[in-house]
Amino acid sequence: MKRNRLIPILLAAVMAMSAVPVAVGAAEASSDPVVLDVFLNHTWYPTDKFEGIIPETITEKTGVKLNATRAVDANQLGLMMASGDLPDIIFTDQELSRLSNDSLCYSYTDLIAQYAPEWKPSEMAIANATASSQDGKYYFLYSHAYTAEEYANATSGFPMSSSLLYRGDIAEELGFPADKLNTMDDLDALYAKVHETYPDMEVLVYGPVLNFGYFDIQWALTGNTSWVEKDDGTYVHTVASENYYNARKKLNEYFRLGYINPDSFAYDESTADGLIYTGGSFSYENATQGYAATFTEMGKAYNPDLKILEMKPLGEDAAYRLVHLGWAATFISKACKNPEAAIKLMEYLFSPEGARLTMWGREGIEYTLSEDGAPIFSDEWVEATKDEALFASKYNTNFYFGTTGLTEAIGRTAHLSAEYQDVYDLMRQKIVAAPWFGLAEPKDPNSDPFIQTEKLKELKENFDARLVMAESDAEFEKIYAELLDAARKIGLDSLTEYMNAEITRCKALYE
Amino acid sequence: MLARRNRIRYTREDWLVDIVVYIIVGVVFFITSYPFYYSLVISLNNAQDTARGGIYFWPRMWTFASYSSFFGDATWLFGLLVSVARTIVGTVITVMFTMMVSYGLSDRKLIFRKGYMGLIIFSMYFSGGLIPYYMLLRSIHLLDSFLVYVIPSALSAFFIFIALSFYDGIPGELRESGMLDGASDLVIFIRIILPISLPLVATIAIFSGVGQWNAWFDSAFFVKNKGLRTLGYLLMETINQANVPTNAQAALQSMAGSKVSPFSIRVTAMMISVIPILCIYPFLQRYFITGLTIGSVKG
CATH class of the missing domain: 3.40.190.10 (Periplasmic binding protein-like II)
Structure with a gap:
């Protein structure tokens, strides 16, 4: 008798677990901002949650919210590429040449021309990215890029070395x-x-x-x-x-x-x-x-x-x-449900305002600029840096897809003695x-x-x-x-x- | 009288042999168990203090920081729930399928028996690889579903061969007697064969259960929904975060000042994954040993 009851209970449990994705999908569809799936191809990445003051401000500015998935195995991206099941956005420092391909991803060349004609990346940034493609278009821009002039004129900060x-x-x-x-x-x-x-x-x-x-x-x-x-x-x-x-x-x-x-x-x-x-x-x-x-x-x-x-x-x-030419790249896949929102997000993240927001927080609240252009962080920010978990959950500086090497360097060193x-x-x-x-x-x-x-x-x-x-x-x-x-x-x-x-x-x- | 005789027979040589045996067993026990104990001690000690060395048998600065970094948010509780669910459901399905399929295959009169066996053996030695497997799962709508944890693992060629060896040892008369009484194949299987197959059930259950408990690969490759992440996946994720590569310049900073260290994370992950198995193993060991020797004696 007991055995007879066990089977229906197990089947019910299986059906309940199977229903979970449907329920989550329905909840996402009803939210206001455009939700884009992003695959973070870095197994060590400190977060997979688009939460905290900085991500919320990014959503306010761009109308885009990210649903992040962090890699746990180096082969995951390869499988996605081979099977054609790519998410909306991919943030990676691997496979740049293979992803710079018209059959897998939208080129920034085309998306910028169509949706963000005001955005004019530097010629050097374009040349550096184009070097990874075969068709003369560029499919990403390097994050954490730099120029010699930037460092020559800098008054603080030093790259990770x-x-x-x-x-x-x-x-x-x-x-x-x-x-x-x-x-x-x-x-x-x-x-x-x-x-x-x-x-x-x-x-x-x-x-x-x-x-x-x-x-x-x-x-x-x-x-x-x-x-x-x-x-x-x-x-x-x-x-x-x-x-x-x-x-x-x-x-x-x-x-x-x-x-x-x-x-x-x-x-x-x-x-x-x-x-x-x-x-x-x-x-x-x-x-x-x-x-x-x-x-x-x-x-x-x-x-x-x-x-x-x-x-x-x-x-x-x-x-x-x-x-180096920079560090990582953000690709917009052909499966992206809203390439316009995706390229406008990248335009914002690569703007000086976006680059600073991702590393320094909100101007006037988390930091103010000194006369020589270096950030002076609020006491609250400096205090939070002493507790890694608190700093990550409160501010979350990990969505730095468009920041520059110098912006990051200044942000990480400005509070040092x-x-x-x-x-x-x-x-x-x-x-x-x-x-x-x-x-x-x-x-x-x-x-x-x-x-x-x-x-x-x-x-x-x-x-x-x-x-x-x-x-x-x-x-x-x-x-x-x-x-x-x-x-x-x-x-x-x-x-x-x-x-x-x-x-x-x-x-x-x-x- | 018996006890007295035993005492008389216990010679000096016996004592000596016993002492030597106990010493050897003790040393072996220490060598095999100490790494687990050491991991437990390290996982309970302050990671920064551990770096000073000198901790061998007892934590110097007690802390549950490594454990709280695992169980600090609800994700872990969901992961635990999913792992428990897949272990129970997956093990039941695997045992059920394996027992029934192999019982059917054990009947030498089964039509196309050799053909079925050929298919099973072929699947044991050859696989299509990860990408075709992924595409197969996608085409049968198993991706991003709890079922992907339990359906593909429902049948294993390895388990079938263990079960076939076991069924070979069951006298055919048992089945014949059931048939003479008018029982159907299903009734014979459930009423006669299953009750005498407990060692086999325990063997397959423990193999399958441990596999299900530790599994993370399918959760990583075939499931995107965070609500379906398993404990094994989350452990792997945490260990990965403690291993920052040299080219991740921007991320190196994330490790600085951490209250836990890569080493403490690794040992804690090991303890979390091993403790449930350690608790269950002794209770199933009796059946397990019997199960492993199934079919080992012929004639």
Whole structure:
């Protein structure tokens, strides 16, 4: 008898669960603003809710509300493209070439001409995006784009970049305040003193995410391109450059002096983070934009005097090379239920007002502009930044589809104290904008140059730790020779020839 | 008398062997259970404090922050509900289908039996791939529906072969006696075969139930409705958010200052997904062991 009742109950439960999508769909259809489905192709994305002061203001300004779905697997977008089941909008930093296709997405070229003729993106922004398509149209505009002039004229802010975080309190105690640290020799002397005074402390910890980025920057290298310009105007791959050799040689010297713990190459981010603010390490490869200040706050629980600072650029050839074209792209798919609303949303998000709103909140409420154009945030905003969950739910700065690199950078650093701002001022002086490197990067995943580029990146990663941990000069030379040999087998020479032509061609476009 | 005899027989060598066995069992128990215990301890300790190291057997700074980051909003409760529903409904359907189909296939007089078996074996070794599978689900309107969790998994070739091995061990006389009494095939199956198949039911139920409980892939690829997200999907989503890639420059900031760390999130996710299984397993283990050995002895 009991068994007889169970089956109808289960069937009823199944029917009830099946009815859920119908009910939700009906509710969405009756809402006033245009609701567009957006797929956020970033599994790490901090939100999938279009809620909070900033999204609500975007809806007020544009009449568009977004129903966001965040990826949980890297293959989801591929499946959508192959099956033709694309959502209205796709926000992604992957598959740009495949999505720049008339059969899958509307081109911005056509939509702007039809629905937003007033919107005039810069020629450079159009050229950068058009490089990903085959038909001469552009299907997106890069978010977080920048120009050299913007940074040259900026009075604050610095883009997200590798940075060397160090214990400022210990450095001062040992006689190395920030103003006494001006060259790599000063850093060598500081490390030696730290190692002598605190033998149990790890002097330099490898960054699980950003590797040895700060030291690369001191030799004018960057992770965003594998190419370095030589004095004669030709281009050489990172692994074959003197810059790379010298940067790894310096790190190897630190390793052999006992400053780098070999185990640190296996640390995950939590472990490496924890060491710096709990007293286990002296310096740590991390990032700009406020990490040092955040770790200082976190470390106060263990040591009230703890102060983590960012190291200023010390290398003679130090250069923060901005070579990328931007970061991600927002595509409007052919399945979009309202392409007019979608392109007008993008027009607003790419406008100065929209870009600021997404990163700084509402002008006059969350911020006011100082004389030099930098935002002065309200106390409420600054207080909220101390609680990540509160800040995200209250303001939600995550729908930054059209913001610029500088707008973001200023928003993230404007509330920091002078000791961080001063370092960013010095860093800004070392910015070298060269987007032609990004434009020249091979974009067709099936082409030989693309495959060779990826293989060489992997090869470099595999050899990085070996070079740093070489036990002697002879071993270092042997490993470096092995690296070059392996790189040539992958096709370093033909790739160098190809990239020299490509970079020269792209550079000419900017001139 | 029996007890006395046993005492007399318990020699020094027996004691020695017992001690050695207990030590080995203890060591094995510790090695296998400690990672779970350690994960539980870490998940209950302050993530920032964990970074200092030195925590092995007891949390130093108790916190439920990692757990509250999971269960902080109603999405998780919905996810839990959906996972419980799919586990119950999916397991019942899978067990029902597997038992009935394999019982039918176990009858050697079944017409086209070899053909059916061929189809099942073929489906076990070959699949159309993700995209054709997605298009199939779309064409039969299973996308974005709760049914996509329970219908495609209703029948598994692996379970059918386990069940066929079991039915091979049931004497044909049982069925014949039912037929002599005038029972139909369905009555024979429900009244005679099913009651003696509990080890098989438990085996398939536990395999299927664990699979349903942990499933996230179908929720990610075949369902857009947030009200139908499973617990496994939400756990995967949370773990993903703790893994910020290097090229996501704008997002690196989101990790700074977090009260939880990627490591604490991972261990917490592991505990949340494992604890319900750990609770159910001991009760089904008796049947499970019997079920696994089904068909292992012939003759």
